[in-house]
Amino acid sequence: MRGITVTVEAQRMQSSSEDNNTSGSYGWCSWHRAFSNTVRLVVAIEQGSGPGHSLFACSNCRGIYRLVPLADQP
Ligand SMILES: [Zn+2]
Numbered sequence: 041m042r043g044i045t046v047t048v049e050a051q052r053m054q055s056s057s058e059d060n061n062t063s064g065s066y067g068w069c070s071w072h073r074a075f076s077n078t079v080r081l082v083v084a085i086e087q088g089s090g091p092g093h094s095l096f097a098c099s100n101c102r103g104i105y106r107l108v109p110l111a112d113q114p
Pocket of ligand 1: 071076098
């Protein structure tokens with residue numbers, strides 16, 4: 041069995057021209073574990089020390105998992 045080569049660069053090429061419908065930015069989606077250009081911050085985990093870390097989800101995964109971006113929460 042050969043190792044699987046993940047072609048992240050190929051996905052970056054697919055950034056669509058004008059998709060104003062989905063607001064978001066390019067980044068790592070922690071849910072489907074790939075880069076997307078529609079990610080938004082949905083969870084910011086506070087840790088005891090240090091800056092903690094944030095989790096981003098793309099528009100697709102936000103729909104699947106019913107995630108609400110932090111900016112849109114009350
Ligand atoms: Zn995703």
